Amino acid sequence: MNIFVLLRWLIGLLFIVSGGEKLIGPFQNFLYVVESYEAFPRFLQEIIAHALPWGELFLGIFVLLGLWTKAALRGVLVLIAGFVLIVSQAIIRQLPITECGCFGELMSFPLPVVLIFDSSLFIITLFLLRKFDQTVRLSLDQHFG
């Protein structure tokens, strides 16, 4: 056990909770969140609202179990980079996102806090990829060889 494995589990769990929470609730709630960022045309908003939670859940499970770890971590990195871009454009455009209640009650953080959080996750994931030999310990990838 090392810090890299712990961080890998943490990121995996975070993605599982994030994706799972969106998937078990009505899809319209997350569509409203995607809509509030005003970054995509309508048809893409619907595709994202349907597909992203599954992506988060699968990536989270793969990262947690250490299955296809490198590819899953790269996927996580791409997703987080996307989140950072979307949140940044919302901050620059001063979209009234925290005011609209789009995140329901549990997530009413101001956008700059979300940006700091996402950026930290991005750096941690990058770090895990750089130290991949240690990150991949206690994983199914090791078991399958």
Next chain:
Amino acid sequence: MAKVKPSKTSFTFVILILCVAVVFGVKAYLMKGGFAAGGGIKARSKGNPQASVKIIEYIDFQCPACAHGAAVLKKYIENNPDSIYLEMHYYPLAMHKHAVTASIFAECAARQNKFWPFHDLVLEKQSDWKGFDDVKSAFFDMAAQAGLNAQQLQSCIIDPSIEEAVFKDKEEGAQKGVKSTPTYFINGEMAVGGRSLVEKLNQLIPPQNL
């Protein structure tokens, strides 16, 4: 007999299938309650009860998107008085400090059959009062404008059963999957936010009536 070790790919498929099964299982379990409409809230409903378009709205009076949605909905109802039926439910979000108070005043207005005039005033003037530290005097002023009896209102807003009714609405909403506001159930189908509301109404109401 030699043990057959599953391949990484087949193991991955099993994991993916399990995930999908768990998600749909949990979702089905949580949604078992259904999307039935609440009853006994005549004072908070308007339109033709036999209308082809039945809307149940979950509102937070301090939410800007709710104010915008209300203006849109008002226009649709004015243009189609017989085809839309609207039923209002409270969903005060914890992030809005005056949302519960606004809902309590609105429920008291409903008990004097003045819900809609009060609802319209509170939402129209939302940007005026939402920054106040104490909103009660602003709500009393709007209640007076809406024609409420001040004495009855005074005793109503301190009645604990009113707050209970507000939170009962909110709890029912949460059970139906409501998380943010405004959330609409249009003929039982969920739509969150003004844009989805307009899309859905445009599908259900002939364009010449918009």
